[in-house]
Amino acid sequence: MLLQWTKYAQRLGDKGYKIMESLLLINDPVLKGTSISIELPNEGSKLDFEKEMNGLLGHLRGHLHNHDITIEVIVNESFESRKTFNDQDRYNRLHEINPNIELLRTTFGLDLDA
Missing domain, CATH: 3.30.300 (GMP Synthetase; Chain A, domain 3)
Structure with missing residues (x-):
């Protein structure tokens, strides 16, 4: 099912x-x-x-x-989604959708920890 x-x-x-x-x-x-x-x-x-x-x-x-x-x-109004995403998870998902995001990140010197 x-x-x-x-x-x-x-x-x-x-x-x-x-x-x-x-x-x-x-x-x-x-x-x-x-x-x-x-x-x-x-x-x-x-x-x-x-x-x-x-x-x-x-x-x-x-x-x-x-x-x-x-x-x-x-x-259930108090329901919380089991999925929690950190910055790295979001970046990985965007990278799956469009691998050119890595070029964008390196070109502008973007850091995921900021």
Whole structure:
């Protein structure tokens, strides 16, 4: 289930739906029987998620061959994302996207520790 969930998120990201991709990947969904629960940080995120939920359900039901799957969204205002990024993590991600950032960093003498 988690593999198909991630594939769907990546497909959305490739289409330019970065917010929805980040909502899907913000936290690992929990599977209990045929019910999947996902915890989101606020009501706005829940509304955005619910707009795309039918597409996600169709994808999961089709690829997992189980039409009984349901998704429950839990809003937790005190939720903190498990992903924490420091300057080096951000730089590495930008470098993956565009390796020319190294040229920019060296040309202007930019330091990650500053």
